[in-house]
Amino acid sequence: MVLQYKSKGETRWKKYPGKDKIKGSVSSYDFRLLSGDKTKVLAKGNYSKVLKRFG
Numbered sequence: 753m754v755l756q757y758k759s760k761g762e763t764r765w766k767k768y769p770g771k772d773k774i775k776g777s778v779s780s781y782d783f784r785l786l787s788g789d790k791t792k793v794l795a796k797g798n799y800s801k802v803l804k805r806f807g
Contacts, residue, residue, distance in 0.1 A: 753794065753806065754786040 755768040759781055771778060778799040785795040785802050795805035 753788060754790055755783065755802070755806065756786065757781045757783050 756765040783802040
């Protein structure tokens, strides 16, 4: 599975480097969880919702 994030104002998704490496709080970002081959979105939304699906 692949975890990606983007700022709420941006359109491009980036690979998630870790909670301590992003600027600001996680509430100012959108997150999504993709399947291993990056073809299917498994979860999309806020940080806690996506991590609940990840675990």
